Amino acid sequence: xxxxxxxxxxxxxxxxxxxxxxxxxxxxxxxxxxxxxxxxxxxxxxxxxxxxxxxxxxxxxxxxxxxxxxxxxxxxxxxxxxxxxxxxxxxxxxxxxxxxxxxxxxxxxxxxxxxxxxxxxxxxxxxxxxxxxxxxxxxxxxxxxxxxxxxxxxxxxxxxxxxxxxxxxxxxxxxxxxxxxxxxxxxxxxxxxxxxxxxxxxxxxxxxxxxxxxxxxxxx
Amino acid sequence: xxxxxxxxxxxxxxxxxxxxxxxxxxxxxxxxxxxxxxxxxxxxxxxxxxxxxxxxxxxxxxxxxxxxxxxxxxxxxxxxxxxxxxxxxxxxxxxxxxxxxxxxxxxxxxxxxxxxxxxxxxxxxxxxxxxxxxxxxxxxxxxxxxxxxxxxxxxxxxxxxxxxxxxxxxxxxxxxxxxxxxxxxxxxxxxxxxxxxxxxxxxxxxxxxxxxxxxxxxxxxxxxxxxxxxxxxxxxxxxxxxxxxxxxxxxxxxxxxxxxxxxxxxxxxxxxxxxxxxxxxxxxxxxxxxxxxxxxxxxxxxxxxxxxxxx
Numbered sequence: 216x217x218x219x220x221x222x223x224x225x226x227x228x229x230x231x232x233x234x235x236x237x238x239x240x241x242x243x244x245x246x247x248x249x250x251x252x253x254x255x256x257x258x259x260x261x262x263x264x265x266x267x268x269x270x271x272x273x274x275x276x277x278x279x280x281x282x283x284x285x286x287x288x289x290x291x292x293x294x295x296x297x298x299x300x301x302x303x304x305x306x307x308x309x310x311x312x313x314x315x316x317x318x319x320x321x322x323x324x325x326x327x328x329x330x331x332x333x334x335x336x337x338x339x340x341x342x343x344x345x346x347x348x349x350x351x352x353x354x355x356x357x358x359x360x361x362x363x364x365x366x367x368x369x370x371x372x373x374x375x376x377x378x379x380x381x382x383x384x385x386x387x388x389x390x391x392x393x394x395x396x397x398x399x400x401x402x403x404x405x406x407x408x409x410x411x412x413x414x415x416x417x418x419x420x421x422x423x424x425x426x427x428x429x430x431x432x433x434x435x
Numbered sequence: 436x437x438x439x440x441x442x443x444x445x446x447x448x449x450x451x452x453x454x455x456x457x458x459x460x461x462x463x464x465x466x467x468x469x470x471x472x473x474x475x476x477x478x479x480x481x482x483x484x485x486x487x488x489x490x491x492x493x494x495x496x497x498x499x500x501x502x503x504x505x506x507x508x509x510x511x512x513x514x515x516x517x518x519x520x521x522x523x524x525x526x527x528x529x530x531x532x533x534x535x536x537x538x539x540x541x542x543x544x545x546x547x548x549x550x551x552x553x554x555x556x557x558x559x560x561x562x563x564x565x566x567x568x569x570x571x572x573x574x575x576x577x578x579x580x581x582x583x584x585x586x587x588x589x590x591x592x593x594x595x596x597x598x599x600x601x602x603x604x605x606x607x608x609x610x611x612x613x614x615x616x617x618x619x620x621x622x623x624x625x626x627x628x629x630x631x632x633x634x635x636x637x638x639x640x641x642x643x644x645x646x647x648x649x650x651x652x653x654x655x656x657x658x659x660x661x662x663x664x665x666x667x668x669x670x671x672x673x674x675x676x677x678x679x680x681x682x683x684x685x686x687x688x689x690x691x692x693x694x695x696x697x698x699x700x701x702x703x704x705x706x707x708x709x710x711x712x713x714x715x716x717x718x719x720x721x722x723x724x725x726x727x728x729x730x731x732x733x734x735x736x737x738x739x740x741x742x743x744x745x746x
Contacts, residue, residue, distance in 0.1 A: 368549050369520070369560065373567040373616060375609075376546045377601030377628055378675040385675035386549050398609055411612050413620055416524070416568045416583065 216336075217245040217309045218343045219252055219329035221260070228267055230326045231305055234275055238301040239264065239328070240294075240316075241281025242308035249343050252307035252329050254281030260307065260328060285312030291319065298323070334365075351421030351428065357414065359400030366393035372414035440577075443540035443595035444512035445484040447745045448718075449624060449653040454711060455718030456739050457514065457626065457655060458730050459486035460506075462497035468505045471497070474727045475506045481734040482721070483742055484541060486514040486626070490521065493553025500530055504537050514597065515539050518547025523563035524572070524583055531573055535592030543597040543626065544569040567620045570598055574621035596621055600654070601628035602639035603678035611642035618652045625652055626720040629659035631670075632678040633709060640715055649715030656710045659722045660729060661699035664688050700729060700736075707737040 239261040247253025261279035285308035333345035375394030378385025503513035664687040671679035
């Protein structure tokens, strides 16, 4: 799923404080799972902004709302009127939702309340870790189900580097060495010999490097 | 003597059966090249070739290629270190051609330290290729006379291709297979991480010999003299992939502070003397970090001086 983290409150306040009306708008799927951008968090953030407005004597009318997903048209039906009448929207969606709204309502300012941080999983309650960078050419079948692109700080395809120490990455003792994990997995599967297969030079044109990506289902 | 492929002095020394000696110099954080020229002059008679580091520890410095050119102009045989952290395949291939155009004959292919250690932790990192793929790239350019794209290089670069090996990185069980992988990619010489744990290095060399890798690649043992017990402790605790045994720290601690630097030199000399006898060690890479003036003493006391006259 997509993981995001709320921006510092001061940064959010600076973006929105000059408006007379603001709709704080949650996105109740990915970023709700990480308790940063769901409809509940939109309500809390709206309350905080109202308190700040009162404290600073700023005249700004704030309402909160939200939908299941800010990245598809059909979910907007119920809130169409609200958004159309809003002077500005503070979106708690990921960067995708913010952009989707901006293109849907071309003259309405849409501000991001979150920093979209990564594509990750939830290995334990309250912990989110990066697992994919959407490089467009998955190698997990070769690397034992551990992604070197997102989990190796140098995205090495033939790791580990010399900085791997007791299973940890050279950048931090709290970061696992991805290549230690690859090797552990290969060994557990009885495929350690595969380590010596040289992974060829990667085609990064399928990654962000190749420009914005899209694909279209021909049957639709 | 085995047939040489390039005009590298290092290649000639190694293929003549001598134990080679290389050292390294870090370029200055300045546009003034005098520093690197002085370092080169200081050690040139005691080594066969001199590595120039490439923005080591991710700190911005005068570029490796320019520093290599300065040394080349002195008549020294430089080893161009190239990390894949900062340049994509276009820039790497371009710099390989540039180096060859100045008669630089050696390249050492490295990943490079992560930028979080350096002066620009906010920098984007590149890692378009990894170090193994860079080895393949240089060999492809030299041997096939082609760019990665497949386009023909009219006059291919003719470089002797090296790589690093760290016998002390984890997991230990893949450190020999990892060397095998670099050899399969086309590495012709290896310079290892600084060796302080000699027992572990010798164990690694056993594995290397079992697979006959010492007959396919020239392995140069990395030696860095300790300047103080503080440095020893720092390397042990703070430098990932570095193995400094407690016994060595105790030994440094056991001498007066003003004698510790000399003790560090003694340890380096003793290490070389012991490793000279290890089958498959083809030479030594003496990395006296910002302490290049000690290289001549280490080389002389280790019985590696004078250097063979070859050319």
